[in-house]
Amino acid sequence: MAALGEFQCATIHLSAVLPRIQSLTRIRETSSFTVQFPLLSSGSSTSADVARPPVIGILGGIGSGKSSVVRHISSLNLLIIDADRIGHELLLNSEIQSQVRTSFGAAVFEDTGAVDRSRLAQVVFGTSVEQQEALKRLEQILHPAIRRRIQSQIETASRDVDAVILDAALLLEAGWDAECDWLIFVDTAAEIREQRVVRNRGWSAEELARREATQWNLEAKRDRADFIVDNSGLMDDAAANMNQIFTSLLSTDADRQSD
Numbered sequence: 392m393a394a395l396g397e398f399q400c401a402t403i404h405l406s407a408v409l410p411r412i413q414s415l416t417r418i419r420e421t422s423s424f425t426v427q428f429p430l431l432s433s434g435s436s437t438s439a440d441v442a443r444p445p446v447i448g449i450l451g452g453i454g455s456g457k458s459s460v461v462r463h464i465s466s467l468n469l470l471i472i473d474a475d476r477i478g479h480e481l482l483l484n485s486e487i488q489s490q491v492r493t494s495f496g497a498a499v500f501e502d503t504g505a506v507d508r509s510r511l512a513q514v515v516f517g518t519s520v521e522q523q524e525a526l527k528r529l530e531q532i533l534h535p536a537i538r539r540r541i542q543s544q545i546e547t548a549s550r551d552v553d554a555v556i557l558d559a560a561l562l563l564e565a566g567w568d569a570e571c572d573w574l575i576f577v578d579t580a581a582e583i584r585e586q587r588v589v590r591n592r593g594w595s596a597e598e599l600a601r602r603e604a605t606q607w608n609l610e611a612k613r614d615r616a617d618f619i620v621d622n623s624g625l626m627d628d629a630a631a632n633m634n635q636i637f638t639s640l641l642s643t644d645a646d647r648q649s650d
Contacts, residue, residue, distance in 0.1 A: 444470070444548050445640065448557045448568055450612045451577035453603055454584030454591075456622045456629070458558050460577055463630035467553045467637055470544070474559030474567065477540045478533050482506045490532045495525070518604050526605055534565050541570060553641055563607050563615060573640060575633065576616035580623045 451457035461471060481487045483505070491499065491506055499511040515526040541557065548555050562568055588594040594602075613619065618636050622629040 443545060444550075444552045444555050445572045446545055446555045446557055446570055447637070447640070448559070448562050448571035448574045449577065450562060450574055450616055451622075452579065452581075452584055452609050452612075453560070453599060453606075454587040455577045455579040456587065456626070457577035459626060460620065460622055460629045460633055461556050461558060463626055464634045464637070466634060467641075468551060469554055469556050469637075470548050470552045471556045471558055472541055472544050474537055474541060474557065474562070474565075477537050479508070481533055481536050481540075482508065484536075487532060487536065491529070494528045494532065516602050516605055518601070523605075530561075530565070538565070538567060541567060545570060554637060561606065563612060568615070573617045574615060575618045575620060575636060576613050577622050577629070577633075578613065578619050579621070583623055 449457045449461060458473070461469070482491070488500075488504070488506060491511070495511065495514060499507055499514060501507045511529070515522060515529050517523075541559075545555055557567060557571055559565070559567055562571075562574075568574060585596050585599055588599050589596075620629055620633045620636070
């Protein structure tokens with residue numbers, strides 16, 4: 392999504408900083424994974440606990456610009472995991488395509504054999520019982536595979552990475568927040584989000600409402616977040632505020648690991 396520069400302000404809400412930083416040690420003590428190091432001279436292996444980079448999940452409504460804000464940060468080495476992109480890539484997988492064809496039929500495919508995402512969206516996004524059931528079937532096909540990709544990318548992240556950023560429209564709905572140490576909600580006024588999706592995606596206000604009806608409401612997402620960044624204003628300001636949060640969390644985490 393393109394960065395927008397025509398709005399006027401951006402703010403940050405850090406009311407949750409203190410309690411979250413106070414509980415940081417407990418969080419990070421459970422945020423490690425075991426790496427197996429094979430010994431070339433034998434078939435045996437030893438293990439060592441290696442603390443993975445902290446994982447920060449990004450929440451926000453459709454058109455909130457959450458992806459753009461994160462990608463606007465250049466001062467940190469961030470590994471960004473885009474769950475929506477993973478989902479799109481999986482639709483190119485022959486095994487996934489076979490499951491989609493079995494569940495939804497040939498009508499959601501192009502003549503080339505590729506999944507037609509716009510046709511599939513018409514089937515699964517909406518408030519009717521049929522659409523809700525169709526969405527559940529699609530999620531049963533895609534979500535386990537997406538989660539495996541997410542976990543693999545987290546576990547294989549370079550130790551040079553400052554933080555892993557999990558960017559997923561359905562982060563809470565799919566339970567992927569379980570992979571995260573903190574959650575940040577990108578708050579953007581409804582009228583601005585609507586302008587963005589009309590301009591950048593060609594959606595109508597009705598299409599936006601139809602898509603959002605399949606997600607948690609924004610108040611629930613906001614309540615689950617540890618931090619809130621306002622992106623109703625200048626992109627530079629929102630990115631600077633998010634960078635401030637990242638830097639504070641990473642600094643606290645580094646201090647703990649050096650103790």
